[in-house]
Amino acid sequence: MSNELELRAGFDRLRVNARGDSRRYLVAEVEAPSCVPERTRAREREPIHMALVIDRSGSMGGGRLEAAKEAALGVIDRLSATDRLSLVAFDDVIEVVVDGASMAEEGATAARQAIWNLLPRGTTDLFGAWLAGAECIARSVDGQSRVIVLSDGKANRGVTDPGEIGRHAAELYRRSIVTSTVGIGDAYEPRQLLALSEHGGGNLHDAMRPEEIIDMVAGELGESLNAYADRVDLELRTPHGVRVDCWSGYPLERTGDRWTFSLGSLPAGRKRTAIFALDLPAGETGSKLQFELVARWQRPGASAMQVGEIVDLSLEWVRPRDLVAQWRDVDRSMQVADVWQARIVRTATGRNLDGDFDGAQRFVEEQRRDFQRYVEGLPGAEDLARDLIRLRRRSGSGIGARLSKELMWQASSSQRSSRDYRRGGRASWKEQLDR
Amino acid sequence: MMGTPTYDLTIRDLCRETGLSRRVIRSWIERDLLPGASGRGSGARYTHAHLDRLRCIQAIRDAAPSLGLDEVRQILLSLDDDRIRAIGAGDEPVVAMPVGLVEPVPGGGIGSLPTGPRRTDAAPSPPRASDASPAPASGDSALDYIRRVRQESRGTVGPATRLAWGHDRASAPSRLDRLVDALRHGAGTEHVKPAARAEMWASIPITPDIELRARGLDDHDLQRLERAADLLRAVLMRDAGPDPRAEAGPRPAQSIDSEEEDRREDGRTRPRSKPETK
Numbered sequence: 001m002s003n004e005l006e007l008r009a010g011f012d013r014l015r016v017n018a019r020g021d022s023r024r025y026l027v028a029e030v031e032a033p034s035c036v037p038e039r040t041r042a043r044e045r046e047p048i049h050m051a052l053v054i055d056r057s058g059s060m061g062g063g064r065l066e067a068a069k070e071a072a073l074g075v076i077d078r079l080s081a082t083d084r085l086s087l088v089a090f091d092d093v094i095e096v097v098v099d100g101a102s103m104a105e106e107g108a109t110a111a112r113q114a115i116w117n118l119l120p121r122g123t124t125d126l127f128g129a130w131l132a133g134a135e136c137i138a139r140s141v142d143g144q145s146r147v148i149v150l151s152d153g154k155a156n157r158g159v160t161d162p163g164e165i166g167r168h169a170a171e172l173y174r175r176s177i178v179t180s181t182v183g184i185g186d187a188y189e190p191r192q193l194l195a196l197s198e199h200g201g202g203n204l205h206d207a208m209r210p211e212e213i214i215d216m217v218a219g220e221l222g223e224s225l226n227a228y229a230d231r232v233d234l235e236l237r238t239p240h241g242v243r244v245d246c247w248s249g250y251p252l253e254r255t256g257d258r259w260t261f262s263l264g265s266l267p268a269g270r271k272r273t274a275i276f277a278l279d280l281p282a283g284e285t286g287s288k289l290q291f292e293l294v295a296r297w298q299r300p301g302a303s304a305m306q307v308g309e310i311v312d313l314s315l316e317w318v319r320p321r322d323l324v325a326q327w328r329d330v331d332r333s334m335q336v337a338d339v340w341q342a343r344i345v346r347t348a349t350g351r352n353l354d355g356d357f358d359g360a361q362r363f364v365e366e367q368r369r370d371f372q373r374y375v376e377g378l379p380g381a382e383d384l385a386r387d388l389i390r391l392r393r394r395s396g397s398g399i400g401a402r403l404s405k406e407l408m409w410q411a412s413s414s415q416r417s418s419r420d421y422r423r424g425g426r427a428s429w430k431e432q433l434d435r
Numbered sequence: 436m437m438g439t440p441t442y443d444l445t446i447r448d449l450c451r452e453t454g455l456s457r458r459v460i461r462s463w464i465e466r467d468l469l470p471g472a473s474g475r476g477s478g479a480r481y482t483h484a485h486l487d488r489l490r491c492i493q494a495i496r497d498a499a500p501s502l503g504l505d506e507v508r509q510i511l512l513s514l515d516d517d518r519i520r521a522i523g524a525g526d527e528p529v530v531a532m533p534v535g536l537v538e539p540v541p542g543g544g545i546g547s548l549p550t551g552p553r554r555t556d557a558a559p560s561p562p563r564a565s566d567a568s569p570a571p572a573s574g575d576s577a578l579d580y581i582r583r584v585r586q587e588s589r590g591t592v593g594p595a596t597r598l599a600w601g602h603d604r605a606s607a608p609s610r611l612d613r614l615v616d617a618l619r620h621g622a623g624t625e626h627v628k629p630a631a632r633a634e635m636w637a638s639i640p641i642t643p644d645i646e647l648r649a650r651g652l653d654d655h656d657l658q659r660l661e662r663a664a665d666l667l668r669a670v671l672m673r674d675a676g677p678d679p680r681a682e683a684g685p686r687p688a689q690s691i692d693s694e695e696e697d698r699r700e701d702g703r704t705r706p707r708s709k710p711e712t713k
Contacts, residue, residue, distance in 0.1 A: 131581055138577035145577075159588070163506040168584060175577035191503055347500050354504050355462045358455075363500055 005229065005266070006031045007295040009311045012332045016289065018317040020282030025247075026236075026313070027275055027332040030295050032228035034269030046301035048144045048224050049100065050075060051086040051133035052217070055126070055151035055184075056118055058091075064184050065118060067210035068150045071217035072115045078221055079103040085111055086136030089118050090129030092157055099136050126151055127159035130196060131168070134177050144300045145177045146224050146265075148217060149196060152184035166195035170251050170262075173201040176230060176298070178265050182207055182216050183409075186401035190408040191350065199251055201231060201264035203418045206409035208402070212422050219421035228268040229297035233305070234261045237292040241281035247339045248274045248415045264416075266297070272417050275339045283317040290314050330378060337375050337384055339415055344371070344388060345429060346411035348395045349404050360395035364388055390433050406432055442473040442480035449481055453489045460489065466504045468492055468511060484516065490523030 009028040016022040052075065054068050072087060079085060080103060087098035097114045101107035130149050137145040159165055169179050179200025181193040184207045197204040203223075205216040236244060236259045246252055250261040263272050280289065291313040296305040344367045351360035368388040375381040399407070410429045413420065426432075446457055453460075464471050469488045472479035488511070495507055502510075511519065521527035575583070 131584065134577065135581045138581055161505045161509065162503060163509050171580055172577055175580060177577050191505075350503050354466065356459050356504075358459055359496075367500075 004033065004306075005232065005295055005297050005308055006033075007234075007293065007308050007311055009293050009313060010329060010332055011313065011315060012329050012336055013326055014315055015318045015323055015326045016280050016283075016315045017320055017323055018283055018285040019320060020280070022280045022323075024278050024280065024315060025275060025332070025336040026278060026291075026293075027273065027335050028234055028293060029271055029273050030232055030234065030263065030266065031271040032266045032268050045225065046144055047082040047084065048079065048146070049084040049086070049137050049140050050079070050221065050224065051088065051137050051145075051147045053088045053090065053129050053133040053147060053149040053151075054118065055129075055149075055153055056089045056091050057153050059152050059187060060184070063210040064152055064213070067213040068184075068217075069115050069118055071150070071214040073112060074214060074218055075221050076103065076108050076111055076115075078218075078225070079108075081105075084140060086133060087111065087114060088129050088133040088136065090125055090132075092125055094125055094129045094132050096132055096136060100140055125157040126153070126192060127165055127168075128157075130179065134172050134179070137177055138172075138175075144224055144227060144230055146202065146220070147177060147179045147200070148182065148202075148220050149179065149193070150182045150184060150213060150217070151193065152188050154187065154189035154192065160192065162189075162191040162195035165192055166199035166251075169196045169198075169200035173199065173231070173262065173264075178202045178230065180220050181205070182213055182220075183405065184210070184213060186405060188405070190405055191353070194408065194412055198249060198412065198416070201262060203264075203416075204409060204412055205421060206405050207422070208405075208426075216421045219419065223265065223267045226267045226269075227265055227300050228270075229266045230300050231298040231305075232263040232266045232272070233296045234263060234274060235259070235294050235296060236261070236276065238278070239281075239289050239291075242289070243279040245277045245279075246274060247277055247336075247343055249343075249412070250274055250416070270419075273335060273339075275336055280315065285317055285319055288314045288316050328377075333374075333378055337371070337378060340367075340371055340374070341384065341387065342411040342414040344368075345391060345407050346415075348391060349399065349407040349411070352395050352399050353404055355398075357396050357398075361392050364392035364395055368392065387430050387433075390430070394433050403429075403432055440482040440484055442482055444481040444483065444486060446472070446479060446481065449486060449489060452486055453493060455489060455493070463489070463492065463504070466508065468504060468508050484519075487516070487520040487523045491519045494522050494525065 007028065007030050009026060012025045012027065016024060052072050054065070054072065056065060060068070076085060083103045084100045085098060085103055085107075086096070086100050089095050089097050097118070098111045101111050103111075126149065130147060133147040133149070137147060154160075159168070172179070177200070179196050180202030181197040182205045183190060183193045186208075190204070190206075194204050203220070205212075205219070207213045207216055234250075238244060238257050238259065240257055242257070244252075244259045246261050250263055253260045253262075261274060261276075263274060266272060283289065293311045293313060295308040297308075298305050344364060348360045348364045351357075351363060368385065371388060372381075372385045375384050378384075406426065407429050412418070420426075446460060449455070449460055450457055463469055469485055469492075472481050474480055491511070491514070492507055495510060496502060514522070518527060
């Protein structure tokens, strides 16, 4: 493998109806080289400025705050003298407890003391606290910047709308501040934390038990220490009249027929997969639709984006009868099916959380019909379709706080190829549906 | 100014016209996607604007199924009545896009265009390997952006207290903050249940015959005005004395509504000629 980020891509099928109204799926994989482990020695890597934003509301009692504190202390142990740490504690009041302290001996000692002193109290101003954490980071100009928000609650003060939260997270991500989140227990609002992490270029982690918080924060720190790129974008150029939708849920920016998707940060040796659904216009039989896909990435501490090799792709317009029995890439089709299923799970769960049970069931059923047609002929097609029937049935009533977190997290994780840092893992959502 | 709306539709009419269940319509009202009814129980009546709005919500959700209700609500806030009607009637297209940041597309329709500064289309020819390009333009720095968010939030974004430096960034209360405070005193309580919002960008009903109307407010001012409306409603309810209908004992709104609707459908009750006022 070269020392550069590698991009591979291809369609699930190559023929398109010349009369229009075809949809084809583009599967793109970006993989970072595994060249960084030796860089984890502090003198060889860019300094890190990490902000931990810790919910200290009353519900964080019962071991959660203690686990978050332990996780924060673990971060201090792993950072080097050139790194910086900020710590924001919040309930309805936001306190910057540690503001960009150097992790040299004196700063690390002061930060440890501040962490030990945290006690649970109050309600939840999640957005304001996240912004305060980002502000601590934004004052330093060098190195990697990452905010990790740890919360077990629903933001009920300040900005609470996931759309608005996501917009701000995307803006700061564009300015090189990555945000990841750790949802703790059963009462957090997954859509608020997902909005922060997905638009913030980071990950959502679901900690059912307090001790998992420590693993997740350590995992996030590991990703920072081992980062190949702080930011990876995929840029797709399409012929005019093509509409593109990213089923992996990566934020999109569009300029004419150029579609740019932000895949977030990428640790060394890791791969991200993005699935795009392309709705294609009519065209002349026998002629081709040409596409160009290119990856851009920003190495830690760099101010410029590097640009990879262009991947040229094409589809061919054919007569409707030539669409029958056309070649199909089974592996890519299976990847599409997985992400499609995750997308259905996520939307149905969102509607269920809104109390719109009818809407959730109707949505699953509508999607299932199209999905079933798509997976026909693929290995395990019947099981895939059956999973959706079970999901539809379960969506007809409240699915419960814990299961909704599992569904949201597993769907998001499957869409975005993020890693599970939980001890021992969990049963898949399909198994959990039947419990 | 809009004309006086005619409240002549029942929830059953809305269900029949849209195919939605009562439960969904009520949950959307609770989530501020559309205003509540005028009147209660058998007198609960809705306008054709409610119907347009329900159809518009359906059109948006059909086009972008992954959008949450909060995101749909944000889209609605950016649309005027004519566009809501046009989208609901299918006269204006809704373009489904993957990301939840959806706003009106210039020239009609809805899409998920980015809200931040756009990257310029500087290079007409495709990039080649090993080129280095500037990081995407962000306009201002992260710190500038955060300061701007705080400034524009006018106090809704919680200020951070820096323990090490003792620096408090709390901003001065706005005129609407002061109005809310004054009304809070008048209502005698902090805990007033928020009512369903109507015409959020321009018009907020207090009672069936009183409404607050305002123009040119941004979202944050509007939130404060809504809070003021909740408190004003609480003041008026308190001054008007107990609602005689409440003497029958507390019943869930849904069951009252459903039963009354069902009776009327059976011809056992008749709708009132106009919305009941206090």
